[in-house]
């Protein structure tokens with residue numbers, strides 16, 4: 096019975112779907128039939144060992160250590176690392192997984208063995224949602240990946256290209272502020288309770304749409320002809336992308352995801368996005384032939400900037416038309432896969448980060464005040480802050496870094512070794528999954544004083560950046576697979592946050608104390624706040640007394 100409950104807990108990790116009674120029945124039946132063979136096979140399986148492997152907690156037959164993970168894997172792995180050390184070998188089902196939990200070991204793994212761990216583990220979710228690993232984030236390390244990476248770094252996310260979208264970012268920040276102002280104006284107290292999660296989701300999705308496709312989408316038409324809200328589709332896509340698929344670790348349980356509907360959900364969402372991307376690309380092709388600019392602006396970032404409205408679809412179509420100028424030709428599926436990466440990379444990480452930042456600021460009124468003093472001191476009574484104003488805002492940048500340290504949106508970095516390695520004297524076999532616990536590394540007392548305290552000052556006058564050079568701080572990863580969207584993300588988050596604290600004072604709603612804000616994390620590998628953050632916005636010019644709320 097204990098075994099059954101452990102397995103059920105594991106399946107809950109795989110999706111947000113509830114397990115039906117029917118599944119439990121099948122489950123029990125399967126177990127009863129399989130338990131005797133479990134132990135015979137387990138004896139064989141455990142006899143295949145490596146000499147001098149890293150420390151491992153004991154494991155169960157077939158489950159390995161999966162039963163030791165709960166719905167917050169970064170926390171379970173932290174607890175295991177306390178007992179077994181900063182480098183430990185676990186087994187998720189039949190898959191060996193090396194877990195790294197300190198900056199020192201992360202440096203050895205991510206720097207010394209950068210090339211050996213430059214591939215990502217295969218995942219059925221990526222396979223289904225990201226065109227069979229044709230995107231940049233999930234592609235195995237190969238010539239194809241190198242080509243996509245260079246397109247991203249040189250053509251989509253270069254400093255020049257990111258700067259060229261400055262007007263779009265400033266415009267969307269203004270729209271966000273107007274939205275909040277409108278809700279304050281329509282309230283009799285001139286202040287308003289704002290659902291900050293919704294505000295940040297809208298900001299980042301609208302921005303990503305404009306940058307990637309040149310326009311916004313409110314709704315799309317689903318398979319049955321019904322309209323689906325675009326933000327719901329994105330939400331579903333991102334939720335699925337962050338899920339774990341049980342069959343990847345315990346192949347004989349793959350049938351469960353057919354029964355609980357996860358397989359068909361993945362297929363449905365993949366198809367909805369695919370249809371949308373096909374339409375977007377076709378619209379761009381039609382537009383380009385109307386304007387007669389085929390082969391214009393190809394692979395020349397300078398020209399793209401003069402054109403102004405050159406979104407990512409245009410850039411990629413240009414590259415596709417000029418296939419001779421690059422290595423391997425890229426096809427339409429590659430264009431769609433790259434667009435999905437830009438879209439998913441540009442949305443959930445940023446709205447998650449903004450939400451955690453506002454929650455920490457509400458919990459720490461001293462930090463909020465200090466930040467407002469800096470921003471208001473630099474921007475004065477300007478109607479909007481622009482990107483030039485951000486240059487001198489060092490405390491703002493420290494606030495964002497401190498949030499990334501305590502709440503990295505991607506808590507765990509996933510890689511796979513392609514050759515045998517020796518780490519800290521231990522032998523690690525090829526085909527071992529590597530997990531760097533970025534969340535735990537950011538809270539290591541060896542790297543930080545008072546690691547659990549929110550103190551942005553620690554990043555003032557410090558040369559620690561998030562570009563992958565400082566292994567105690569890796570919210571964007573490190574090495575050749577590190578995040579190529581750092582600059583895009585920094586600009587979006589800084590302009591949004593500066594405008595929010597410039598224009599409004601913020602309070603916790605309902606007379607709740609600042610420290611009563613519920614900071615519970617959502618489940619899974621991508622960690623956002625479990626409950627959407629709400630706060631009272633008080634327009635700065637309309638300051639009212641706290642007691643009146």
Ligand code: HEM
Pocket residue numbers: 231232233244436437438440441442444445448503504505508509569570571572573574575576577578579580581583584
């Ligand atoms: C706060 C914002 C962001 C955070 C915290 C973040 C974090 C990360 C992390 C941890 C990785 C894996 C790194 C590794 O394995 O070493 C990654 C990869 C990636 N990110 Fe980001 N990211 C953010 C924003 C963005 C943006 C804005 C984009 C694009 C518009 C983007 C696109 C990507 C892509 C394509 C990869 C895969 C790179 C590869 O495998 O070669 N990210 N990101």
